[in-house]
Amino acid sequence: MENNYHVPVMLQECLDGLAINPSGVYVDVTFGGGGHSREILKKLGKDGVLIAFDQDPDAQRNKIDDPRFKFVDQNFGFLKNNLRLLGYKQVDGILADLGVSSHQFNEPSRGFSTRFDADLDMRMDQQRSLTAAVILNTYDEDKLHKIFGIYGEVKNAKSLARTIVTARISQPITTLEGFKAVIASHIPKGKENKYMAQVFQALRIEVNAEIDVLESFLEQTASVIKPGGRLVVMSYHSLEDRPVKSFIAKGKFRGEVEKDFFGNEQKPFKVITRKAVIASDEELAVNSRARSAKLRIGEKL
CATH class of the missing domain: 3.40.50.150 (Vaccinia Virus protein VP39)
Structure with a gap:
């Protein structure tokens, strides 16, 4: 194995x-x-x-x-x-x-990969309560801005955070496909994979401290x-x-x-x-x- x-x-x-x-x-x-x-x-x-x-x-x-x-x-x-x-x-x-x-990237249910639609989880330790979905739905705009900017080195971290906070009012963000749909306008053309990798890195680092x-x-x-x-x-x-x-x-x-x-x-x-x-x-x-x-x-x- x-x-x-x-x-x-x-x-x-x-x-x-x-x-x-x-x-x-x-x-x-x-x-x-x-x-x-x-x-x-x-x-x-x-x-x-x-x-x-x-x-x-x-x-x-x-x-x-x-x-x-x-x-x-x-x-x-x-x-x-x-x-x-x-x-x-x-x-x-x-x-x-x-x-x-x-293995973690290749296991869709773990929510680490940008390739599969899955629940936004990303916990290394399944006993923890903090998931990527919890972060996206409960952190305030300023905190999201910092996470994406510092941990993901995402260029448009501020506007990305604002979009997430606005979108979740009408519907919680719980799956990868739902998340991608919310932030679609922020993803640079031709750099989709790199951008999503940076966003996911930021969330993973925060979830697992x-x-x-x-x-x-x-x-x-x-x-x-x-x-x-x-x-x-x-x-x-x-x-x-x-x-x-x-x-x-x-x-x-x-x-x-x-x-x-x-x-x-x-x-x-x-x-x-x-x-x-x-x-x-x-x-x-x-x-x-x-x-x-x-x-x-x-x-x-």
């Missing part, structure tokens, strides 16, 4: 970045189809451990039957607490692949990874890449690196990748989703 579920991007680069110690404890916080996890297990000895996180119920079907494998059905924002519950205060390496899995969760996760890695251990993060758009780059370089998301009384930089990681690692031409030829991927690696000081 995992082969069609999600093709892992930059698999070898991720494994190299983790610099795996066969008897170490590793965490794959975005298990998905288990493609990265299976390869990590191949590099671990009999006393190595791999802990995988995924809040998506569909991902649980891909669990690996191996005594060294432990599965946590939680969002990686709860990394530290869940590792403690399993008896691990620190680990040797953490891998995060922040992309939405191909993706940026807040990412920042919380990154802060937790600083205390969870052992000195010399590795943090390997792959992101697919600048909104994710910016906090990852900043945190690995400076230990914070905004402002400059903190310094101690003697002027020594106080930051948790050493940057291993000066520039983000990107997919090879060979990989791009077979996996178009790798095109926007950026991989960054930090080593715990």
